[in-house]
Amino acid sequence: MNFISDNAYGAAPEILAALARVNSGTASGYGTDKASKHVTEQLCELFEREVAAFPVATGTAANSLTLATLTPHYGAIFCHEGAHIYSDECGAPEFFSGGAKLVPLAAQHGKLTPEVLRQALSNFYRGDVHQVQPMTISITQATERGTVYTPGEVGAIGEFAKAERLLLHMDGARFANAIASLGCKPADITWRAGVDAMSFGLTKNGAVAAECVVFFDRARLADFEFRRKRGGHLFSKMRFFSAQIEAMLEDGLWLRLASHANSMAQQLSRELAKLPGFSLEDPTEANEIFVRLPNQSIADALKAAGARFYVWGPMRDKPVVRLVCSFATSESDVNAFLAACRRAVEVKA
Amino acid sequence: MNFISDNAYGAAPEILAALARVNSGTASGYGTDKASKHVTEQLCELFEREVAAFPVATGTAANSLTLATLTPHYGAIFCHEGAHIYSDECGAPEFFSGGAKLVPLAAQHGKLTPEVLRQALSNFYRGDVHQVQPMTISITQATERGTVYTPGEVGAIGEFAKAERLLLHMDGARFANAIASLGCKPADITWRAGVDAMSFGLTKNGAVAAECVVFFDRARLADFEFRRKRGGHLFSKMRFFSAQIEAMLEDGLWLRLASHANSMAQQLSRELAKLPGFSLEDPTEANEIFVRLPNQSIADALKAAGARFYVWGPMRDKPVVRLVCSFATSESDVNAFLAACRRAVEVKA
Amino acid sequence: MNFISDNAYGAAPEILAALARVNSGTASGYGTDKASKHVTEQLCELFEREVAAFPVATGTAANSLTLATLTPHYGAIFCHEGAHIYSDECGAPEFFSGGAKLVPLAAQHGKLTPEVLRQALSNFYRGDVHQVQPMTISITQATERGTVYTPGEVGAIGEFAKAERLLLHMDGARFANAIASLGCKPADITWRAGVDAMSFGLTKNGAVAAECVVFFDRARLADFEFRRKRGGHLFSKMRFFSAQIEAMLEDGLWLRLASHANSMAQQLSRELAKLPGFSLEDPTEANEIFVRLPNQSIADALKAAGARFYVWGPMRDKPVVRLVCSFATSESDVNAFLAACRRAVEVKA
């Protein structure tokens, strides 16, 4: 009953098979191999346009390198106050950008809106050297609260960004879960909606370690490739990273894995909501559930029963716990967790 | 009628006289001259303890070099959301620290409190490498809202800092105004209250360009002197900067100048508060006044009458203007401004 | 006939097997898993002392994170002018350290000596804020010229470092080749010889992507773990990186693989030296050969025959080529290359 994170699980068997497949003979290094080139072709097809794609091995690297490429050192990056880039990367975007400022914004269910952004922007004067300058918006898809931006919602932010001459970055650590949830085309929620560059995450979705930075316009690439090298994120045996992405994109593996995770989360969420005193903090739209428990003793009982999960954020009177389902979460784990919940509720009553 | 900033005025005549006084013969450079040594002696006496003192030429340099010395690159600095270091230095503390994070906090009248800090701290887990680590608190004395921390208030923050193993920095851009207002000993509001290092500002108070970084404990100095040089803030002809500080500290010039500014602000504030529809946003405790005008046409009329001032922050229904009095603000300017206000009110009525 | 780099080859089968082995069930992330803990135990045993060990995925990351931890932003790092950290990492050590200075030194066969270092050091004044301050020496073992420092040679540099209060870093991208060549204990060429921290490279030696940063004294760790996270080099599914190191250290795989590479290089080098007009630029002590060809047409003929290798450095009258043997280089490739050389010589004659 491990719901602590989608990265608590290992890799899908197809991923390990892909590593074995590319491990024959010699290959040219640093991304000039066949698998790496194929990944770009796959992504061009997936996104229905020419893109530039760069595999890296962590989400922190993907986000930070991209944000630093989009944002000058004196720039401001607007993001949700709960964004992973703001709270969980130890200041990596600040480090890579040479000290740009992340501006944390409060907004419901982890989702920024044009209104929230407009309000934030009203504190800045363009061209005033005494202030950091608005440059970039970063949104997370699916969000850190398990919700998903619709194409319309991203599009509204994209229009706002364009009108205000800001660039739009998407942290897609759980992009697969979002697409599996929406059922839309990847293009509709990214470049067609105004996204300039993104981190296409696959590690949480069952890769060993593979995220892909995608630029939708080569004009935005700027010094990205030098940054990647200087950051120590250019792999000599790149084929082993590209092969993971290649396998994921081959005949829809990435969506099959994400759909499973989402479906487990749906099942779990639906049943939890029925329990007395349990309430969902956010709608469950991807593979994460935020549920408020009736009291602390329930949380203790679940842990005692062997369930693993995070108690989220600063403590309030009632504990909110985060439950994450992964590509490998089993239905029996979901059922076991629900059973433990019911037992705990009964004991309490 | 210039109330736009205390740095709109030039230098006090005593300061220029001091520059002329040290301009004879040769002197050793980079802070090894007589005036520079004397400044340290003066500050040791003023603060009733041994201190290390380093003149620089801007408040941005003073604050940023000090914060970068106190705070590692992966550290968090807690400050008021209206703090100059957060909003008006174009990210200089982030630049000098290699990307530390300034955490903006809302609090009344520009003053942090242990409660506000405790709440902020509850979002951080010590030792968790995924998060920036709480390291430093920065308070501004007098604050950016024209208020002044009492020794007790600073002391409470100092105790909190000590209990939480945080360092305490004071941005003293208007330190003279605070001391002139409180009438207390400088020691009581700094190291005795838990402050580890400060920017002792003199430029706004009538110097040409002179701020003094003061460390109350040499153990905190760390790499400050290398940072200052690498930042381009070590002057070859240092005596000209030290001489300004020397003159300020000589027979209380700094307090006389600040008292004048405060007194002008008091006079102005008292009368403004009596005008119909005018209301003070913050108590006037130093040399800055934040006053809400009854309507925009009053602000326009004042500008038309030749008054200069800032309309503060994001626009609301009624304009809030900031009025700053300086060491050189004259009583006749204060009276002229009040007269213009009264005329504008009458016209409106 | 691929002699272009030891990273042109994929991974040893034992490494892929290890990935499969750790891929079962859930594991705690970010280095708290069993395999990661085991790696530290293995390294403590290998080095005959307590060490702190941190897997990362590239040599650039390993070197830069370590150098930045050992060296303050105002420090100087002394290295060979041909060092990988100086010439081939796009300034990554400068980036990670916040702008420390790498001082390039000329020295025969890629090896620094106390004499060369003493001369370099004589240009610096300790404590003078106008200069970067000598802090760290970095040596590469085996060197970038295919030579190997003896324990005595490292020891002499270690003593010099200690006497001059400098720290000693070892770039061990080909550490396995050095140990296989020397036949000494790893401890004798590292901490017993004065090395403070090292990059223990395994990627070139047949891993997918695995280098291990080793600190021989936890007191030197400083902020390394925060740097790693901020640099995007902390893996959520760390077990897949640790497992590679674990497998390498299990029953001497790392030395078997390196011995093979060295042996191929020896064989190739010995025969090349016998060819008319061929001369070795450096002794072949590990898995790299630097050989001067009699003329350019030989180089062309070899390339035409399908051999892959680098022509090294700036062109001179006669081409110097670098040939690298790997864990997977076959005897038939060596023989084929030699045959091609002989044919080219005959044609020319």
Added chain:
Amino acid sequence: MNFISDNAYGAAPEILAALARVNSGTASGYGTDKASKHVTEQLCELFEREVAAFPVATGTAANSLTLATLTPHYGAIFCHEGAHIYSDECGAPEFFSGGAKLVPLAAQHGKLTPEVLRQALSNFYRGDVHQVQPMTISITQATERGTVYTPGEVGAIGEFAKAERLLLHMDGARFANAIASLGCKPADITWRAGVDAMSFGLTKNGAVAAECVVFFDRARLADFEFRRKRGGHLFSKMRFFSAQIEAMLEDGLWLRLASHANSMAQQLSRELAKLPGFSLEDPTEANEIFVRLPNQSIADALKAAGARFYVWGPMRDKPVVRLVCSFATSESDVNAFLAACRRAVEVKA
């Protein structure tokens, strides 16, 4: 007899007079005042073209901010191994640029040549992400060895830079001495010769603290103004810095002061060269003399006689001393030093 540095002397009386002159009434801050605007006009006239000009207070700031503006973080800056930016600014250019690499080049008499640069450039491959990329050349005028580049020499480097798509920076800490020595138009040795941006130094030439960054093409300005603010180098009371430059450029004061310094150096150099066993290391073309003394006891005798100067670089068998004449060096000091030399020689003999 102070020949230790041109910054050992204070300020010319005209400079202090200028400070007093601008100290009346209020002025708008941060460079929008009248004196600051006038400085730009003066420099446009002096350089016979439109320029962008930014006063700062130290040479380190001027050089570092400019180099960081011209050079991306992954760039290489080619400079003389004795350049102030390489040896005497504690790595400030590395700090401001986010870790760009300064490549030190050996060349006679402190002067780079196209040949030396071409050789250096041959070690770099353009577009190779594994290497820092050649971006900028920095030359010092007058050089750190007291020599002066002719317009033809700068022009040759300028042409080389253009052909190689490099930018050309001039550290003009002693630009006045160079122009006074050459008698040419400032334009001929700067933008007409290919210089893109420069530090126009006035502190050593008799200002309190004033250097002016000059960009000859606004297209190169990029983010300079944000860098200046973030670096803490934007002065609120800018008029006091601009006024120094204004006074220097008013009716040729800068050249009169520099001519005096040069003339004192010429006189001193000419006579020293006649002394038995004394030999000039470099031609004396500006205000610095590098002279090799016959033995150490002469140096000791001079110091005992009260002369102040630096013994230069790493010790060799015979001491080389640097003697700097300033705008305020008196003929009697020159004569006193020569007399002391003659006495020391006689005693020795």
